[in-house]
Amino acid sequence: MTDRVSADQIRRYRVRAQQLDRSPDPRRAATDAVVLDAGVQDTGPDGALWALALRGVPVSAGAWPDDLALAWSVRGAPHAYRRADLPAVQRALRPYSDADAGKRIYDAAKPLRAAGLRPVDALARVARTMHAVVDEPTAKGALSTRMTAELDQPYLRWCRPCGATHMFEMPFRLGALHAGLELEPGTSPPVLRRSPGFPPGQVGAVDRGEDGPGPADDAAHDLVRGVLHLLGPATSRDVAAFLDAPVADVKRRWPVDAAPVEVDGAAASVLADDLPALLGPGARDDGRVVRLLGPYDLFLQARDRHVLVPDPARATALWPVLGRPGAVLADGEVVGTWRPRARGRRLALELDPWVPWDATLERTVAEQHERLAAFRGADPA
Numbered sequence: 001m002t003d004r005v006s007a008d009q010i011r012r013y014r015v016r017a018q019q020l021d022r023s024p025d026p027r028r029a030a031t032d033a034v035v036l037d038a039g040v041q042d043t044g045p046d047g048a049l050w051a052l053a054l055r056g057v058p059v060s061a062g063a064w065p066d067d068l069a070l071a072w073s074v075r076g077a078p079h080a081y082r083r084a085d086l087p088a089v090q091r092a093l094r095p096y097s098d099a100d101a102g103k104r105i106y107d108a109a110k111p112l113r114a115a116g117l118r119p120v121d122a123l124a125r126v127a128r129t130m131h132a133v134v135d136e137p138t139a140k141g142a143l144s145t146r147m148t149a150e151l152d153q154p155y156l157r158w159c160r161p162c163g164a165t166h167m168f169e170m171p172f173r174l175g176a177l178h179a180g181l182e183l184e185p186g187t188s189p190p191v192l193r194r195s196p197g198f199p200p201g202q203v204g205a206v207d208r209g210e211d212g213p214g215p216a217d218d219a220a221h222d223l224v225r226g227v228l229h230l231l232g233p234a235t236s237r238d239v240a241a242f243l244d245a246p247v248a249d250v251k252r253r254w255p256v257d258a259a260p261v262e263v264d265g266a267a268a269s270v271l272a273d274d275l276p277a278l279l280g281p282g283a284r285d286d287g288r289v290v291r292l293l294g295p296y297d298l299f300l301q302a303r304d305r306h307v308l309v310p311d312p313a314r315a316t317a318l319w320p321v322l323g324r325p326g327a328v329l330a331d332g333e334v335v336g337t338w339r340p341r342a343r344g345r346r347l348a349l350e351l352d353p354w355v356p357w358d359a360t361l362e363r364t365v366a367e368q369h370e371r372l373a374a375f376r377g378a379d380p381a
Contacts, residue, residue, distance in 0.1 A: 004262045005278055007307045010233060011332035013278045017230050018298060020329070021289045022056030030065035031082045033057050035298050038226040039079030039089070042070055042185075043296040044324075045340065046375070048080035051298065053375050054291050061376045064185035069195060071182045074223065075244050076173040077296075078183055078190075085221065087199055090177055092221035094208050095120055096249035101206070104244050108155070108168035115154035120207045122155065126167075126175035128204035130192075134181055137193040144172065178206050224253045225271065231302045233261045233268035233278070238303040263307070288331060290364040292338055292349075292372055295324035309334055314354055325352070330361055340372075341381075347373045348381035 015021055018035055033040070033055045042048035048070070049059045059065060069083040073093055081089050095101035101119035102109035112122045126147075133146045148156060148166045156165050176183075180198035184191040219225070227239045236254065240247040258269040261278070270278055293299055300318070302308060309315040318327060318337060325337035328351070335355050341348040349369050357365070366380075373380040 019055040026058045037220045041296045042078040069182045071177045072173040100249045105170040124204045124206040127178035130179035131203045140190045232270035241303040291329045293327040346381040347378040
């Protein structure tokens with residue numbers, strides 16, 4: 001018999017699986033967060049470091065730990081990883097197939113195929129060329145100019161906003177990690193540099209060959225398993241949408257230990273080892289978890305948005321096309337949105353409660369406001 005799970009159980013499970021219920025502990029290492037296995041997106045004013053701070057990691061804005069690295073990875077967005085894990089992350093993020101590579105590089109796939117080039121081979125050439133060009137820290141614009149000079153027409157396009165010919169954006173971004181490059185934190189425009197200790201033999205190694213799981217040390221970074229663990233239960237379409245991968249490729253890599261569950265009458269899956277935690281009741285008011293999630297926190301990256309926010313109007317407010325707010329999370333439920341309003345050293349919050357907040361919740365949100373201000377080195381307004 002397939003277990004039925006509610007949206008409330010799913011949200012509470014994800015809070016625990018992502019360690020959002022942990023209190024700050026100065027004894028923890030900067031690398032002590034399970035979400036680093038999947039990568040922590042570094043988008044927005046607080047980015048990856050605030051996401052880690054919310055999971056009890058002792059970090060603060062502008063003080064990037066030496067043992068964390070920043071790289072363009074999933075969906076071409078910058079993500080934080082443990083620097084020691086980058087070789088395993090690169091292996092795990094190699095395209096699952098040629099079709100997958102074509103989907104990941106978006107509009108670049110058509111002219112490359114028209115020129116008789118497989119997307120996997122094109123991505124490998126981009127990576128090898130990038131590695132050769134970046135022999136010292138190089139700003140994105142300078143690297144783009146060099147890459148345009150090194151590559152021929154199928155790799156290039158006319159960019160109307162820039163008024164210039166340069167590489168397609170997604171092969172440029174995705175090729176960087178496969179080139180053994182990382183981003184220098186806090187640089188804008190981004191500066192790329194070679195990642196120390198990245199194995200030379202992995203530079204440009206993009207084609208997986210036989211489709212299947214990678215080496216044992218890559219298992220923690222396998223994103224099909226990662227999504228099922230951190231954002232489960234999920235369907236193959238949910239996972240494919242998160243990865244920008246073809247559904248067929250995700251289905252071929254579906255874990256043998258995935259357990260079926262029923263969510264609102266629809267089939268989904270979670271890793272079998274996670275089923276007891278999913279079916280458990282979870283902690284309530286005595287261990288109340290209230291967090292100011294950043295706009296691109298992993299908790300908000302799930303593709304089953306109706307599970308997080310059932311009301312369509314509120315979902316539109318939380319995930320607009322441009323200018324996303326953060327989410328106020330209370331006991332696994334999104335109860336409003338927040339936006340920072342900084343004035344010098346003072347940080348105010350613009351809050352939009354979706355439900356009536358009792359005095360306890362108001363006080364706890366105020367405490368989280370103080371926590372965010374301290375993270376930024378500011379005073380709460």
